[in-house]
Amino acid sequence: MATEEELVRAIKKLLSGEAPGVVVPIGDDAAVVEPGEHQLVITVDTLVEGVHFDPDVTQPSDLGYKAVVVNVSDVAAMGGSPRYAVISLGVPPDTRPAWVIEVYGGMREAAEDYGLALVGGDTVRASECVLTVTVLGTVAKGRAVTRSGARPGDRIVVTGALGAAAGGLRLVRGRETDTRRAVMTDWGRQLVGALDRPAARVGEGETLAQAGASSMIDVSDGLALDLSRVCEASEVGARVVLDDVPVSPLLDELASAAGVEPLDLALHGGEDYELVATLAPEAVEAASRKLLDRFGTRLTDIGEITETGFVAVGEDGAERPLEAKGWDHFG
Amino acid sequence: MATEEELVRAIKKLLSGEAPGVVVPIGDDAAVVEPGEHQLVITVDTLVEGVHFDPDVTQPSDLGYKAVVVNVSDVAAMGGSPRYAVISLGVPPDTRPAWVIEVYGGMREAAEDYGLALVGGDTVRASECVLTVTVLGTVAKGRAVTRSGARPGDRIVVTGALGAAAGGLRLVRGRETDTRRAVMTDWGRQLVGALDRPAARVGEGETLAQAGASSMIDVSDGLALDLSRVCEASEVGARVVLDDVPVSPLLDELASAAGVEPLDLALHGGEDYELVATLAPEAVEAASRKLLDRFGTRLTDIGEITETGFVAVGEDGAERPLEAKGWDHFG
Numbered sequence: 001m002a003t004e005e006e007l008v009r010a011i012k013k014l015l016s017g018e019a020p021g022v023v024v025p026i027g028d029d030a031a032v033v034e035p036g037e038h039q040l041v042i043t044v045d046t047l048v049e050g051v052h053f054d055p056d057v058t059q060p061s062d063l064g065y066k067a068v069v070v071n072v073s074d075v076a077a078m079g080g081s082p083r084y085a086v087i088s089l090g091v092p093p094d095t096r097p098a099w100v101i102e103v104y105g106g107m108r109e110a111a112e113d114y115g116l117a118l119v120g121g122d123t124v125r126a127s128e129c130v131l132t133v134t135v136l137g138t139v140a141k142g143r144a145v146t147r148s149g150a151r152p153g154d155r156i157v158v159t160g161a162l163g164a165a166a167g168g169l170r171l172v173r174g175r176e177t178d179t180r181r182a183v184m185t186d187w188g189r190q191l192v193g194a195l196d197r198p199a200a201r202v203g204e205g206e207t208l209a210q211a212g213a214s215s216m217i218d219v220s221d222g223l224a225l226d227l228s229r230v231c232e233a234s235e236v237g238a239r240v241v242l243d244d245v246p247v248s249p250l251l252d253e254l255a256s257a258a259g260v261e262p263l264d265l266a267l268h269g270g271e272d273y274e275l276v277a278t279l280a281p282e283a284v285e286a287a288s289r290k291l292l293d294r295f296g297t298r299l300t301d302i303g304e305i306t307e308t309g310f311v312a313v314g315e316d317g318a319e320r321p322l323e324a325k326g327w328d329h330f331g
Numbered sequence: 332m333a334t335e336e337e338l339v340r341a342i343k344k345l346l347s348g349e350a351p352g353v354v355v356p357i358g359d360d361a362a363v364v365e366p367g368e369h370q371l372v373i374t375v376d377t378l379v380e381g382v383h384f385d386p387d388v389t390q391p392s393d394l395g396y397k398a399v400v401v402n403v404s405d406v407a408a409m410g411g412s413p414r415y416a417v418i419s420l421g422v423p424p425d426t427r428p429a430w431v432i433e434v435y436g437g438m439r440e441a442a443e444d445y446g447l448a449l450v451g452g453d454t455v456r457a458s459e460c461v462l463t464v465t466v467l468g469t470v471a472k473g474r475a476v477t478r479s480g481a482r483p484g485d486r487i488v489v490t491g492a493l494g495a496a497a498g499g500l501r502l503v504r505g506r507e508t509d510t511r512r513a514v515m516t517d518w519g520r521q522l523v524g525a526l527d528r529p530a531a532r533v534g535e536g537e538t539l540a541q542a543g544a545s546s547m548i549d550v551s552d553g554l555a556l557d558l559s560r561v562c563e564a565s566e567v568g569a570r571v572v573l574d575d576v577p578v579s580p581l582l583d584e585l586a587s588a589a590g591v592e593p594l595d596l597a598l599h600g601g602e603d604y605e606l607v608a609t610l611a612p613e614a615v616e617a618a619s620r621k622l623l624d625r626f627g628t629r630l631t632d633i634g635e636i637t638e639t640g641f642v643a644v645g646e647d648g649a650e651r652p653l654e655a656k657g658w659d660h661f662g
Contacts, residue, residue, distance in 0.1 A: 023370055023473075023475065024409075024475055024477055027478075027564070028409070028477045028478050028479075028564070029374065029405040029406075029408040029409055029478070029547075029548060029549060030372045030373055030374035030405045030406055030408070030409045030411070030468070031372070031373045031374070032370050032371065032372050032373075032409065032411075032470065032475040033370065033371045033373065034370045034371070034472070035366075035371060037368065039354055039363050039364065039365045040363065040364045040365070040366060040371070040467075041361045041362070041363050042361055042362045042363075042364060042415065042417055042450060042451055042465075042467070043360065043361035043362070043417070043451060044417040044418070044419050044451050044452075044453050044463075044465060045419070045453055046419040046421060046453055046455045046463070048421055048455055048456065048457045048461075050458065051455065051456045051457065052455075074360040074361045075360075075361055077360040077361070078355075078359065078360055078361045078363065080361070080363075084373065086373055086374070086375040086465055087375070088375050088376070088377040088419075088463040088465075090377060090379055090461055119373060120373055120374060120375050121375075122375050122376055122377055122463075124377045124379055124382065124383075125379065125382045126379045126382065126459065126461055127381065127458060127459050128457065128458050128459070130379075130421055130457055130461045130463075132375075132377070132419040132453075132461075132463040134373075134375060134417055134419075134465040136371075136373070136467070137361070139363065141365070142354075144354065144355055144363040146355055146359045147358075147359050147360070148359075216360075217360060218360060233358070233359070
């Protein structure tokens, strides 16, 4: 392994320190930035080898890219705009410097895609790879959308389609010959791509905030679990129409190939990084039109916020309890 | 291990989310804060089990405390004031919840000591304990003190005394009966305390910034290595008078007990979190008086910034190269 100083020099070259608002870039005791008269949105997320990714199947650049995007998604879910990121990367001492540089390269790529500056990085020795990214965003004063504002009567809306990332995970973890073959198909590659290179809905989040979203969250642990968090924080219930949940069409092929239930992945799979928001009924149509016009993103009404209860409505119109299970890192 | 949700609830109770400027505390997708019209100082540092601490000898509350303080020290070294922190804690699945809570308790204690709010936390599974803390501070516009402003003719000054933390490390790592006995003495406990509960020089850093410090850095990796970083960033040299380097008096006893050279620990030991600044010669006296009056902290003039070279002046007045070695995590 290169010395810390050599590595820091190589990483410094990779990081974009000349972005607007960056007063002191990486390389000093701390970075200095100037966000202007906004409120700041702060979020942190960690990806651990063996828990969140498998270094044998995940490309280092994808790892870096995703570590940034999952945080950008949290900023988007507040209605904010990402601005700055700081990194901490722990790697085993026998890690190839090229691998570390590729991780930073992926982070830089995500930073460029989402217009944020990587302003700090700490690389330390660890017995496994642990990548922690902190992202700072800005939001207009008083305009952050929390989880706790949903009101009975609000419609529940979701961006894009759900379940593809969980389908990708199923494929890369699958040991059967059939699923391993599926990774090589067009739809298989797209499913794995949804897992490795998720997209954060930044513009969509800002637009939903402007449209008056009363609450918002990103789907990191599955629609059911994440929506249950909104209900808990807002002290309300929810009624989800299963037929209306937008399931990724990429899952059709996987369903025939591997016998999985697409709706199950959409409800409980996680890592989609779509946004779930609550809106007054009269605001849904205009918001849908804006999302489609501006970003080509579909917004789907999947049910309503109720006083109490957490239920799914089936094809037959009957209500059943919706299980708030999903991806629990300690489960 | 408790489920993630149970742990998050316990941790939420521990974190101080009601501090001034905190708009949305921990518990949502991201925290929202309002730093006002300042520039922001951002820094991140990671402590890894087996690399930065030994869980068999380090108390979890000390670990949490120190993880916050090392970041606060980086903010201090920019002349900034710490305001907010976000945490990422990776722990093995068999970790006792009480241990995790104690780590957060130590972080809370440091947050109270330094007046900052813990606004975010992510607890994930890992195969060893990895604790990453990001601290945000504020600094008046254009007033951040970097490493790159030192000019030939400036005096080099250092706060407090150096080497105690390295002495403490020597004691806790020592396997001889003598050093193990020394841990139980009064001076031994103080040395270990300097290692486990370092102090960050926040007020001192602000005062040195106001006094016109042309550069500043905190001593995390040893005076020699950290000063060499200032010289590299500022493209200057340094001449350090060894007799003037303030060596912690606690090291006298260790020197007789374990045969270590106190000056060696002061120059190359690290983890002292004192500040090294450069000042115009005429500014030193007033800055010294202010630090003593306001904080009871001694400021010592240890040499001068030169055009080139990196040398130490010995007792005999002869110059020798000063080795820029210290604590390198990859060494």
